[in-house]
Amino acid sequence: MVSVMERLAIRTENKFRSLITKQAYKKGEVMCIIPSENIMDKPNRFTVQIAKDKHTHVGKLAALNHSCNPNVILDTEHMVMIACRDIEKGEELSFFYPATEWEMQAPFICLCGSANCIHVVAGARFLPLSTLENHYLSKHIREEMIELLNGTKSHLEKLQGN
Numbered sequence: 001m002v003s004v005m006e007r008l009a010i011r012t013e014n015k016f017r018s019l020i021t022k023q024a025y026k027k028g029e030v031m032c033i034i035p036s037e038n039i040m041d042k043p044n045r046f047t048v049q050i051a052k053d054k055h056t057h058v059g060k061l062a063a064l065n066h067s068c069n070p071n072v073i074l075d076t077e078h079m080v081m082i083a084c085r086d087i088e089k090g091e092e093l094s095f096f097y098p099a100t101e102w103e104m105q106a107p108f109i110c111l112c113g114s115a116n117c118i119h120v121v122a123g124a125r126f127l128p129l130s131t132l133e134n135h136y137l138s139k140h141i142r143e144e145m146i147e148l149l150n151g152t153k154s155h156l157e158k159l160q161g162n
């Protein structure tokens, strides 16, 4: 399946990189594996978060841009990239960064212009549940959300106790 990576091309325009597919995919199709040879405990712009304090260097997939209406998901439990809708040959591939990133090292403003645009792309911890629930989320992101909610609950209880 690694050879499928050859069907992905990096396009550079004004120093802006994007990942393009050289073939069409059907919704639900596995497109490639997510590289996991190089795992670190801190994120950078070449990594994707796969667990709490675990970030894998994704090689060519680092050229995937964020989209509020993505066409791929990164399944970090099975370490594969999957088409989340039908994709045409030559299309740019993108995923929803907060689906894997809890707290990003380099936040930025999204200018996609879609009605559901989240604007500030900084990681899942900065988004309301009402936004997150509309997206596919990695297991570690769902776990972090539960931890954050439990922390907030016990904090409120402490405040009320005083």
Ligand SMILES: [Zn+2]
Residues within 6 Å of the ligand: 067, 068, 110, 111, 112, 113, 114, 116, 117, 118, 119
């Ligand atoms: Zn957006």
